[in-house]
Amino acid sequence: MEHNEHIIERYERAWIFFGLAMITVFIILIGYMVLTMGNTIPVSTGRIDATKVRTEGDFANPRVEQVGNEYVAYIQAFAFGYLPTEMKFKAGKKVTFYITSPDVQHSFQIANTNINVQVIPGEIAKVSYTFKQPGEYRIICNEYCGIGHANMISKLIVEP
Ligand code: CUA
Numbered sequence: 001m002e003h004n005e006h007i008i009e010r011y012e013r014a015w016i017f018f019g020l021a022m023i024t025v026f027i028i029l030i031g032y033m034v035l036t037m038g039n040t041i042p043v044s045t046g047r048i049d050a051t052k053v054r055t056e057g058d059f060a061n062p063r064v065e066q067v068g069n070e071y072v073a074y075i076q077a078f079a080f081g082y083l084p085t086e087m088k089f090k091a092g093k094k095v096t097f098y099i100t101s102p103d104v105q106h107s108f109q110i111a112n113t114n115i116n117v118q119v120i121p122g123e124i125a126k127v128s129y130t131f132k133q134p135g136e137y138r139i140i141c142n143e144y145c146g147i148g149h150a151n152m153i154s155k156l157i158v159e160p
Contacts, residue, residue, distance in 0.1 A: 050122035053102035080148030
């Protein structure tokens with residue numbers, strides 16, 4: 001009896017150790033990603049009336065602005081596409097994206113980066129990124145949003 005209890009305790013201890021070790025590994029991985037790839041965890045920065053996204057405020061005029069040595073982009077993700085249709089940035093400069101939707105839920109994923117933003121109608125998502133590699137980046141929606149979902153693609157260009 002005593003012998004069995006001892007064995008159970010040892011297994012338990014091993015599992016507790018394993019659990020803590022995995023948590024430690026995940027924390028280190030997240031820290032490593034933030035340090036090497038930048039913090040690309042999107043945040044919500046407020047809400048606007050989804051029915052006015054197309055007519056009022058920054059998103060009625062989707063655009064890329066150069067502010068000092070950085071860029072700010074106001075993006076509409078709609079069924080089925082993205083506005084502005086063309087975006088250009090210089091490599092090595094920080095880009096802050098603000099994204100919202102006037103209709104249904106979409107996403108804003110930039111291929112070959114770790115940017116993947118869920119876009120909720122009227123909710124303003126914010127994410128920043130510094131493109132290091134010049135080239136063409138595909139933008140894709142990976143949130144099923146209706147009949148045209150599969151064609152909801154766009155691109156952005158990073159110049160050297
Ligand atoms: Cu938008 Cu799928």
